[in-house]
Amino acid sequence: xxxxxxxxxxxxxxxxxxxxxxxxxxxxxxxxxxxxxxxxxxxxxxxxxxxxxxxxxxxxxxxxxxxxxxxxxxxxxxxxxxxxxxxxxxxxxxxxxxxxxxxxxxxxxxxxxxxxxxxxxxxxxxxxxxxxxxxxxxxxxxxxxxxxxxxxxxxxxxxxxxxxxxxxxxxxxxxxxxxxxxxxxxxxxxxxxxxxxxxxxxxxxxxxxxxxxxxxxxxxxxxxxxxxxxxxxxxxxxxxxxxxxxxxxxxxxxxxxxxxxxxxxxxxxxxxxxxxxxxxxxxxxxxxxxxxxxxxxxxxxxxxxxxxxxxxxxxxxxxxxxxxxxxxxxxxxxxxxxxxxxxx
Amino acid sequence: xxxxxxxxxxxxxxxxxxxxxxxxxxxxxxxxxxxxxxxxxxxxxxxxxxxxxxxxxxxxxxxxxxxxxxxxxxxxxxxxxxxxxxxxxxxxxxxxxxxxxxxxxxxxxxxxxxxxxxxxxxxxxxxxxxxxxxxxxxxxxxxxxxxxxxxxxxxxxxxxxxxxxxxxxxxxxxxxxxxxxxxxxxxxxxxxxxxxxxxxxxxxxxxxxxxxxxxxxxxxxxxxxxxxxxxxxxxxxxxxxxxxxxxxxxxxxxxxxxxxxxxxxxxxxxxxxxxxxx
Amino acid sequence: xxxxxxxxxxxxxxxxxxxxxxxxxxxxxxxxxxxxxxxxxxxxxxxxxxxxxxxxxxxxxxxxxxxxxxxxxxxxxxxxxxxxxxxxxxxxxxxxxxxxxxxxxxxxxxxxxxxxxxxxxxxxxxxxxxxxxxxxxxxxxxxxxxxxxxxxxxxxxxxxxxxxxxxxxxxxxxxxxxxxxxxxxxxxxxxxxxxxxxxxxxxxxxxxxxxxxxxxxxxxxxxxxxxxxxxxxxxxxxxxxxxxxxxxxxxxx
Numbered sequence: 001x002x003x004x005x006x007x008x009x010x011x012x013x014x015x016x017x018x019x020x021x022x023x024x025x026x027x028x029x030x031x032x033x034x035x036x037x038x039x040x041x042x043x044x045x046x047x048x049x050x051x052x053x054x055x056x057x058x059x060x061x062x063x064x065x066x067x068x069x070x071x072x073x074x075x076x077x078x079x080x081x082x083x084x085x086x087x088x089x090x091x092x093x094x095x096x097x098x099x100x101x102x103x104x105x106x107x108x109x110x111x112x113x114x115x116x117x118x119x120x121x122x123x124x125x126x127x128x129x130x131x132x133x134x135x136x137x138x139x140x141x142x143x144x145x146x147x148x149x150x151x152x153x154x155x156x157x158x159x160x161x162x163x164x165x166x167x168x169x170x171x172x173x174x175x176x177x178x179x180x181x182x183x184x185x186x187x188x189x190x191x192x193x194x195x196x197x198x199x200x201x202x203x204x205x206x207x208x209x210x211x212x213x214x215x216x217x218x219x220x221x222x223x224x225x226x227x228x229x230x231x232x233x234x235x236x237x238x239x240x241x242x243x244x245x246x247x248x249x250x251x252x253x254x255x256x257x258x259x260x261x262x263x264x265x266x267x268x269x270x271x272x273x274x275x276x277x278x279x280x281x282x283x284x285x286x287x288x289x290x291x292x293x294x295x296x297x298x299x300x301x302x303x304x305x306x307x308x309x310x311x312x313x314x315x316x317x318x319x320x321x322x323x324x325x326x327x328x329x330x331x332x333x334x335x336x337x338x339x340x341x342x343x344x
Numbered sequence: 345x346x347x348x349x350x351x352x353x354x355x356x357x358x359x360x361x362x363x364x365x366x367x368x369x370x371x372x373x374x375x376x377x378x379x380x381x382x383x384x385x386x387x388x389x390x391x392x393x394x395x396x397x398x399x400x401x402x403x404x405x406x407x408x409x410x411x412x413x414x415x416x417x418x419x420x421x422x423x424x425x426x427x428x429x430x431x432x433x434x435x436x437x438x439x440x441x442x443x444x445x446x447x448x449x450x451x452x453x454x455x456x457x458x459x460x461x462x463x464x465x466x467x468x469x470x471x472x473x474x475x476x477x478x479x480x481x482x483x484x485x486x487x488x489x490x491x492x493x494x495x496x497x498x499x500x501x502x503x504x505x506x507x508x509x510x511x512x513x514x515x516x517x518x519x520x521x522x523x524x525x526x527x528x529x530x531x532x533x534x535x536x537x538x539x540x541x542x543x544x545x546x547x548x549x550x551x552x553x554x555x556x557x558x559x560x561x562x563x564x565x566x567x568x569x570x571x572x573x574x575x576x577x578x579x580x581x582x583x584x585x586x587x588x589x590x591x592x593x594x595x596x597x598x599x600x601x602x603x604x605x606x607x608x609x610x611x612x613x614x615x616x617x618x619x620x621x622x
Numbered sequence: 623x624x625x626x627x628x629x630x631x632x633x634x635x636x637x638x639x640x641x642x643x644x645x646x647x648x649x650x651x652x653x654x655x656x657x658x659x660x661x662x663x664x665x666x667x668x669x670x671x672x673x674x675x676x677x678x679x680x681x682x683x684x685x686x687x688x689x690x691x692x693x694x695x696x697x698x699x700x701x702x703x704x705x706x707x708x709x710x711x712x713x714x715x716x717x718x719x720x721x722x723x724x725x726x727x728x729x730x731x732x733x734x735x736x737x738x739x740x741x742x743x744x745x746x747x748x749x750x751x752x753x754x755x756x757x758x759x760x761x762x763x764x765x766x767x768x769x770x771x772x773x774x775x776x777x778x779x780x781x782x783x784x785x786x787x788x789x790x791x792x793x794x795x796x797x798x799x800x801x802x803x804x805x806x807x808x809x810x811x812x813x814x815x816x817x818x819x820x821x822x823x824x825x826x827x828x829x830x831x832x833x834x835x836x837x838x839x840x841x842x843x844x845x846x847x848x849x850x851x852x853x854x855x856x857x858x859x860x861x862x863x864x865x866x867x868x869x870x871x872x873x874x875x
Contacts, residue, residue: 028829033840054674055832056840061588065825068387069736071745073829090387156488162574164589203491203573215470234654328382335590336404342577343407351789352703356712359700359760363715366757367722370730373737426634433631444631446865451638452814453861454645454854455838461850462641465648472644505638510811514769555721563723584725600726607721 026051027266030063030074032253034226035127036274037286044273050266058207067092067258075261076270081116081252082323084123093122094257100268103275108294114252115322123254124271125292130312130320131166131249133242134213134223134231143220145245146174150193155200157219159212162204164338165323166249167194170222173246179321182330191337195344213239229288229309241309243316250320252292371604378597388593396598405582405599409606412579415493415568416561419500423557424550426501427508432542434509435516448509460499460570467495467571491573499567504560508553515549516542559607579603642858649851665852672849675837679853682834685748685823686816689755693816694809696756697763698801702793704764705771716761727758728825735826746828754826755819759812766811770804771797 029041033056041052055074057063060083066072070092079087087093098104104112104124111125133143143149149158149170160167169179171190181187202218210231212218216238223231228241255274257267273279280296283289290310291297297305305311326334378396380388399405434444451459466472469486477483489495519542527537543550565580583603586596649666653659669675704713719727731754735746774797782792820835827836834853841847 030829053829055829056674058840059588061591062824064591065588065732069732069739069746071736071739071743073745073747159573162569198575201573201575203575205573212468215468217469331590332382332592335585335592339408339577339582339585340404342575342581343404343411347789348706351793352706355699355703356709358696359703359716359764360712362696362753362757362760363712363719366731366734366753367715367719367727370727370734371718371722373733374726374730377733429627429630430634433627436627443865443869446869447635448638449810449814450858450862450865451642453817454642454858455818455820455835455850457820457835457839457842458645458850458854459641461842462644465644466641502637502641518773559721560723563725565725580723580725583723583729587725587729596729600723600729604718604722604726607723608718611717611721 026053027076027263027270028053028055028074029076029270030055030057030066031076031078032056033058034287035078035253035283035289037283040274040279040283043279044270047273048266048269050269052270067260070260072258072260074258075263075267077256077258078126078253079123079256080323081114081254082325084116084254084256085325087256088122092259094259094261094264095121096124096257096271097264097268100265101272101275103272103277106275106277106280106293106295108292108297111252111292111294116252116324117254123256124275126253126255126274127289128250128252128292129290130225130243130251130317131161131169131222132225132228132244133220134209134218134228135220135240135242136213136216136218137238137240139219142240142242144242146170147246149220149222150174150197150200152200154219156202157217158197158200159202159205159209159218159221160197161222161224162206164334166222167204168334168338169249169323170244171197173244173248173321176246179247179249180324180326182327184333187330187333187337191341194341198341198344210234225309226289229307232309233288243312243319245319247319247321250317250322252322374597374600377594378601380594382592382594393594396594397602399595400598400602408577408579408582409602411576412562415496415500415578416558418497419504419561420554420558422497422501423505423508424512424553427505427512427553428543428546428550431509431512431516434513435519441517445509445513448506452506456503457566457570459502460567463495463499463502464490464570467498490571491575493572495571496568499571500561500564503564503567504557507556507560511549511552511556512546515546515552519545555611558610562607563603642854645851646855646858648848649855651848654848665848666856668849669852669856674832675834675849675853678832678834678837681748681831682817685751685755685831685833686813688752689759689816690809690812692752693756693759693763693812694805697760697808697812698767698805700760701764701767701771702797705768705774716764719758720761720765724819724821728754728822731757731822732825746826746831748828748831750826750828751823751831751833754822755816758819758822759815762811762815763808766808767801767804770801774800 027050029052031054036054041054044050045052057066060080063077063079064083064087067074067077068090084093098120101124104120107125111128112120114125117123133146133149135143139154143151149160160170168187168190171193172179172181172186174193175186175189177183177186177190181190205212205221207227209218209221209223210227213221213223213231214234223241225241228239232239232241255271257264257271261267274283275293277293277295277299280291280293281299284291284296284300284304288304288310297311377388379392379394381391381393381395383389430448434441434448437444464471467489468474469488469490471490473489474483474486478486523541523545524537527541528534532540563580563583565578565584568574568576568578568581579599583596583599586592586599650661650663651658652662652664700712703709731750735750739745778796778800779792782796783789787795818835820839823833824836824839827833838850838853841850
């Protein structure tokens with residue numbers, strides 16, 4: 001592209017964006033970042049004639065804070081499984097009308113009756129993921145368990161996620177407990193582990209760890225599989241990922257419709273579009289995520305289907321444990337232990 | 345009512361209305377929340393309680409308040425020391441004053457977060473400073489510059505320096521240069537004149553700068569998360585966590601009110617700066 | 623000391639602008655990571671192709687301009703009134719708005735909007751963001767304008783009154799022109815705090831009012847993104863040019 005064409009196309013894009021702001025009512029979709037392909041929204045608009053306003057968020061809390069009022073203006077959201085129950089109980093969600101979804105059968109059998117919403121009354125599973133260890137291949141021996149992140153030899157070169165559920169989850173698993181534990185003694189023991197580990201840590205990092213692992217500042221990190229896959233794609237000869245032996249966090253993000261929505265039918269059309277195998281496969285190919293759509297999975301090229309980070313074999317995945325919502329008491333204890341650990 | 349009073353009342357009304365609607369009423373709502381109980385998934389519920397305040401008496405939270413105050417104090421002193429000569433330079437640079445002042449503000453029109461990322465790149469093990477020092481042979485292993493208290497302090501000073509420069513510049517610019525000439529005529533060295541005349545005359549501006557830097561520093565959490573690697577909890581983290589991840593609004597509200605109370609208390613102690621500011 | 627001061631200032635400006643230089647360099651780097659791989663404009667192309675980014679930039683500009691105009695008018699009037707006669711209540715609440723930590727301001731505004739919207743059937747949107755920005759900018763405007771008023775001789779106004787001007791006429795034709803530079807500075811400050819605000823805005827923004835800092839924060843939390851370097855470079859270069867031009871105009875005027 002020469003400079004003139006570049007200027008022309010950018011001017012056109014700028015005009016387009018300005019015109020967009022002023023057009024009529026739209027379907028408002030609030031999703032995690034990097035969860036659709038660059039052309040997904042445009043293709044949907046082109047096909048249906050509906051307009052979409054697409055916003056992104058980075059955490060469930062951020063999304064919940066926006067929609068809690070019941071007058072946020074969003075129509076479709078993508079909460080994680082452990083947030084669905086609370087959101088339903090708060091009366092924030094609208095029921096899913098299966099009669100409006102033609103592609104529901106393309107879901108993987110596991111996700112047609114998931115433990116958090118067995119009849120898919122309130123949600124449609126979208127993507128899933130897990131937490132493990134991203135590490136430099138030169139490390140000998142390669143870390144294979146959470147306990148390896150307590151290795152004093154790696155002091156100053158380890159990072160953990162900046163998330164109480166994830167850090168305590170790893171500690172609980174290291175001790176052989178359930179990561180959804182609400183038991184006071186177990187949680188206290190886990191917090192003790194976290195406190196022991198803290199002096200060895202470089203930092204608590206979430207997605208930022210990707211860049212630092214690629215640059216070589218970090219030797220081993222607790223990381224989400226999706227983040228790890230992106231880092232490994234940038235430095236395949238240096239980085240690798242392990243699903244820890246003791247078990248790990250599994251999570252699933254689901255599509256849901258807000259009760260406040262006045263465009264329920266359009267929302268279902270969007271969901272049905274995302275469920276269409278060819279569309280779902282195209283999304284996975286550009287974003288490198290793990291789809292809940294079984295038919296879409298079978299359409300993927302072998303290099304992605306066999307990717308041991310994104311789509312590990314069943315026996316590995318079975319070591320994982322789904323995150324469940326916490327009771328008020330347990331949430332408060334976890335928060336307090338987290339604050340204590342961070343202040344120590 | 346005299347015409348003058350009528351005009352004054354007219355001019356005062358819009359500001360008073362905005363402040364009442366966007367500050368008075370909202371803070372009253374937060375104050376109410378702070379005496380309610382946590383809803384199961386966020387929000388607030390009856391019964392009324394003072395538990396949120398008694399929880400704050402816990403030494404854990406006291407420690408967090410103290411740590412935040414301490415690091416903010418260090419950042420404030422750092423900002424004042426660095427900003428004073430710069431403000432002096434701008435105040436004494438004649439026709440180019442506005443340009444130099446604008447150059448102080450210019451970096452602040454890019455997102456603070458992006459500038460912090462730039463600092464992260466400068467400071468980290470494989471970053472610019474370490475790479476350059478290693479290439480020059482000054483060091484052989486990277487200096488750990490990122491993810492410690494020093495990095496947090498640097499970020500705070502960088503982030504709030506203009507808040508110190510502006511009020512200092514405002515007082516320095518108003519000082520009569522004849523005073524310094526007189527001092528010089530009486531045999532005072534420039535350094536002597538600085539400490540005996542310029543700085544004492546700038547005290548109101550110094551106090552104003554101190555407050556404008558200290559208060560936002562106490563409430564911030566982004567700097568310590570990014571440059572400190574989230575390894576400590578500051579009062580800003582505590583408040584923010586209550587409204588997001590822990591979804592304990594009443595406790596967050598109570599902590600907020602204590603924080604505001606502390607800020608007001610400080611203002612009352614430092615009457616001098618009030619006279620300078622408003 | 624005569625030579626030490628400019629030398630020091632040079633160092634201070636380097637400190638303030640160094641991160642910006644880094645951003646500008648990496649905005650034309652071909653690599654997505656912070657490793658130099660050669661010159662490329664692809665991040666600028668990506669920036670202009672990103673609808674979310676452009677829309678939010680337009681929102682940010684609209685909000686900042688609207689909030690700056692409103693806050694400057696309201697703040698200037700208030701400063702004048704406060705100069706005429708102190709009002710402990712208004713001065714106190716302006717202080718309060720200045721010293722309230724952002725997160726608290728944001729949460730309390732959100733709670734307020736949610737509470738009244740239950741009765742009014744309104745939604746968060748442009749209007750709530752602009753109102754919030756006006757609210758936290760007023761104190762800054764008052765601060766700057768009142769500083770200038772202190773060096774204003776009230777006798778000038780009295781003279782105008784003696785010559786038959788009304789109270790408003792004296793303010794409009796005598797005081798206001800004197801305040802012009804301070805009002806411009808106040809507007810600049812209000813614009814600065816409005817355009818970079820994230821914490822408060824993210825809490826009170828609705829579907830149609832996502833601002834540039836909100837989009838930037840969302841992008842940045844995924845790790846370093848060179849598109850952001852391109853955005854910041856454009857913003858700084860654009861505003862820097864604006865400053866230089868206005869400085870040139872002011873001098874020739």
